[in-house]
Amino acid sequence: xxxxRIVVGCCLSGxxxxxxxxxxxxxxxxAAVDADSFGWLAGASAPLxxxxxxxxxxxTGLVGxxxxxxxxRRTAAAEAYQGGLMNVxxxxxxxxxxxxDASATFAVNLGVGGxxxxxxxxxxxxxxxxxxxPAIGWTPDNIVRIAFTAPFVYLGGPxxxxxxxxxxxxxxxxxxxxDAASDPVVGATTxxxxxxxxxxxxxxxxxxVSAYTLLPGAYASFEAIGPAWSIGICxxxxxSAQPIPLAxxxxxxxxxxxxxxxxxxxxxxxxxxxAAAPALQHLGGHASVVLRVPNDPxxxxxTLTTQWLEWTQQATSNAIEWTVANAPxxxxxxxxxxxxxxxxxxxxxHLAHVLRFxxx
Amino acid sequence: MSPQGGSGLRVIGPVVQGGTITVExxxxxxxxxxxxxxAGETVSHAVVPGKTNQLPVPPVPGGTVLWLWVxxxxxxxxxxxxxxxx
Numbered sequence: 235x236x237x238x239r240i241v242v243g244c245c246l247s248g249x250x251x252x253x254x255x256x257x258x259x260x261x262x263x264x265a266a267v268d269a270d271s272f273g274w275l276a277g278a279s280a281p282l283x284x285x286x287x288x289x290x291x292x293x294t295g296l297v298g299x300x301x302x303x304x305x306x307r308r309t310a311a312a313e314a315y316q317g318g319l320m321n322v323x324x325x326x327x328x329x330x331x332x333x334x335d336a337s338a339t340f341a342v343n344l345g346v347g348g349x350x351x352x353x354x355x356x357x358x359x360x361x362x363x364x365x366x367x368p369a370i371g372w373t374p375d376n377i378v379r380i381a382f383t384a385p386f387v388y389l390g391g392p393x394x395x396x397x398x399x400x401x402x403x404x405x406x407x408x409x410x411x412x413d414a415a416s417d418p419v420v421g422a423t424t425x426x427x428x429x430x431x432x433x434x435x436x437x438x439x440x441x442x443v444s445a446y447t448l449l450p451g452a453y454a455s456f457e458a459i460g461p462a463w464s465i466g467i468c469x470x471x472x473x474s475a476q477p478i479p480l481a482x483x484x485x486x487x488x489x490x491x492x493x494x495x496x497x498x499x500x501x502x503x504x505x506x507x508x509a510a511a512p513a514l515q516h517l518g519g520h521a522s523v524v525l526r527v528p529n530d531p532x533x534x535x536x537t538l539t540t541q542w543l544e545w546t547q548q549a550t551s552n553a554i555e556w557t558v559a560n561a562p563x564x565x566x567x568x569x570x571x572x573x574x575x576x577x578x579x580x581x582x583x584h585l586a587h588v589l590r591f592x593x594x
Numbered sequence: 595m596s597p598q599g600g601s602g603l604r605v606i607g608p609v610v611q612g613g614t615i616t617v618e619x620x621x622x623x624x625x626x627x628x629x630x631x632x633a634g635e636t637v638s639h640a641v642v643p644g645k646t647n648q649l650p651v652p653p654v655p656g657g658t659v660l661w662l663w664v665x666x667x668x669x670x671x672x673x674x675x676x677x678x679x680x
Binding site for chain 2: 270271272273274279280281282311406409411414416434435436439440442444445446447455457459460461462507509510514517518519520522569571572573575576580582584585
């Protein structure tokens with residue numbers, strides 16, 4: 235009888251080990267304390283698609299385990315959050331590439347073999363203001379929990395977490411911010427002037443590039459404001475030592491228009507697209523040129539200058555000299571956000587939500 | 595004063611002439627635009643990835659309504675705030 239009991243006991247303990255529930259926070263540094271940023275959640279207040287790519291070094295403890303739930307913890311801001319309800323669909327996939335090779339197109343990051351692990355309504359809890367201090371627990375009042383209804387066994391490699399959310403009428407939570415982590419790596423920009431025309435306020439500063447997009451693995455985003463449906467020419471080259479008046483080059487340009495480029499290495503056209511909503515069309519058009527910054531040492535620290543020319547005014551924008559960061563972000567995550575009806579979105583490799591996976 | 599906005603973009607506290615605008619951005623957008631009501635008066639500011647962003651109030655008269663927005667396409671979020679005289 236004794237050997238039988240030993241065998242049964244061993245079987246039960248082995249079963250318990252295999253079924254033990256574990257929690258795994260990415261990034262691990264935010265497991266018990268608030269990270270340095272925050273982010274909204276897909277469906278809490280608006281239709282939104284959020285796709286995270288997680289590097290395998292964050293997930294070694296999950297290899298071979300079945301993921302059973304995904305949780306987001308609120309940020310530790312000293313305010314109460316009103317609860318609500320959102321409708322989400324969550325798909326997990328072994329991604330074809332890591333976060334620093336992420337695409338701005340959702341489908342590319344999902345690859346093939348994605349598993350729809352949940353579809354339905356999820357509660358956002360009413361959450362009182364947390365106690366002061368960085369520590370914040372994964373308690374029911376603090377988290378949005380999505381318990382999977384289909385299993386997903388993580389086999390290793392980059393993981394894609396795709397969440398498509400829609401608000402539930404009358405039950406939105408307009409400001410329920412989840413914890414997010416950022417990386418301090420950043421590019422650099424220098425304003426060179428040269429802007430003219432009817433846009434950009436007093437300084438005629440109607441073009442911009444965010445230093446947070448000048449990162450290896452990111453998409454550098456060059457943007458400009460101008461007349462709706464006009465065409466912008468976005469020019470790239472080396473910085474000019476002296477401003478070159480556009481009038482000298484034969485343009486019928488407003489005063490103070492100056493070319494700040496000593497060379498023209500590339501030019502791209504982009505339309506100034508007005509907002510779809512009629513109430514916003516007085517804000518003019520928005521032109522955008524996006525360049526992939528490869529995660530390649532050859533571009534670390536690379537410098538160029540960008541300046542726009544708006545065609546109807548023959549006006550130059552403010553020129554911006556910009557420099558790619560000297561190293562890639564070490565966050566090991568990427569976040570792609572966009573509208574569910576659009577195939578692509580805005581990718582960041584320096585900012586992503588804090589995620590907690592439940593597994594067994 | 596209650597925050598103005600929501601759904602990924604909001605303004606905290608009053609917006610006073612000569613002061614700053616405290617903006618919180620919940621989306622991953624890296625640029626926020628501030629307009630005094632016309633396209634010609636629109637300027638952009640980089641969004642820092644921390645909790646809040648401090649932007650200068652443009653030189654406009656008290657009572658002017660500012661338009662702040664992030665994002666593009668269907669994902670654009672807009673908040674309107676009034677500039678108060680000091």
